Amino acid sequence: MNKMCSNEIKSVLLKTLIRFNDFCEKNDIKYSLAYGTALGAIRHKGFIPWDDDIDVLMMRSEYNKFEAAWGNYIKSHNDHYKLWPELDEENYFIVYVAKFFDTDTTLYEYFSKGKVIEYGIFIDIFVLDHIPVEKSEQKKLFLDVRFYWKWIQHFQRHFKKWNKFVRKYNLSLPSLDMMVNKLMERKDRYNRELTPLVSMIQDYQKKKDINLSIFKYEWFHDYILTDFEGYKFPIIKAYDEMLKNSYGDYMQLPPKDQQVGHNIDAYWR
Template identity: 30%
Template sequence: MKTSVAESAEDLSLLFPDNRREGETVLRQAQLVMLRMLRVIDHICRKHGIRYWLCSGTLLGAVRYKGFIPWDDDLDISMMREDYEKFLRIAPSELPVDLFLQTRESDPDYDYLPLPCKLRDLNSLIIALGQENKKYARGLFVDIFPMDRYHKKHHPAYLFERAVKWCNNFICRGLDAEFYKHQSRKSLFLSFFKPLFYILKRLYDKMARRKIEANKSLTDDNCLIGRGLDIIWYEFFAYDEIFPLTETEFEGSFYYAPHNKAAYLTRFYGKNYMTPPPVEKRHPGHSVVLKPILEKD
């Protein structure tokens, strides 16, 4: 018997009930919202053979605390490009009705250029610095980073790929100076040339799409894995630092993680990644407004 979209989504709502009100603080309530989203993602990915792994501060929290970093207000996962594209095709029809897969296609107002996809909770609100006036959906989220294959460092194409990513960073700063202005006065100056940057961005996206497709043919033993050409960040990893994936404990359950977690985290945070920052720096870093519960009228 064929299962309808509504039945599938309703099943996940029952399988992963909303427990945000169990949190004793606003931050813990927000973490419970994000944890539920991760559980939904994990379920869909395992069901359909989609590879993902915890990354960034979420992976650091798993290794250091077996859960969230106590003061963290976001959650990050990565997917290889082919898995990411499969997830975009499948997830919208299986997500609970209170979750929304946000891309530039599904949300025309979504203009956060550094990252092409977030899974959003529709019953909460988080506003980051520089995003106070945005019109796109702004519920609590899970960041989903597509990962691409790159040539190894000794290959001439590697320098070209690095230059391409630098160009994307430059273009994004010119197009979204409101977000970047707290980071750099240069970004505010670049905003005067915004019409030119729109043209450059369209050209860049076409070129990046061709490069992404071409690099899919790189073999596992002859490539680096890095954040996508459509993402501004630069970290690169050896294939065997990520694959085969392992599992790691996070908030009482097990989720996929890179094969060599130590190498992965050292690349992000340095060799002392297990040492917490000073007390004065232990505070949420992504939100100026955080409302995990929106009371209905």
């Protein structure tokens, strides 16, 4: 395999976003550029110079539409793009994000403790769920979700044969599927209520300040198009509030020591 340079990675990322956007438009699915991608669009009209990934946000209802539409499409089409769904055994190690990636490339992402994950150059799809307004109820929900995710990862890593056995005979025993179902039952309560706040609930364990992952539901009612690398992509109309929530004075560049990308290597297949 031939190793890719930064510009080649960004070129593939842009093509992947274009493919993702075309599919969403065709299937009437709403999403917004998010995090560093949204910041790059507003501040740089494209990639942040040192960034090397694409982030998008979807409400749970829109993500469910996307996952179902892509699943139906891929049954009858050959495509070099692949979706790792958020709640899929192949993707449980990620714990809080779906990935849409180009299988004509190979990407190695290096994590702490020597962990290395292999996929293709990808878009991260962050899924938003409704959460309670009361802080005490929020904390309880976040802790419950973290509890179930730890069990999901435990069953996924260490009980593969057991999971297959329980699934085969449809047994009501602790297993991977049971924990996934309990997780979604816990989250869907607030999705049914359509509370005024939304969050990437599983991201709780990764953030020192959970408020950075909490947004107003009303922000995701209206979308506009923004420039990104010469193309137009959707972003929530309330992008200023979203970016201030995550970055503060987002038009100011961070210190040089923070201008770094992810720990990755990418190759052409």
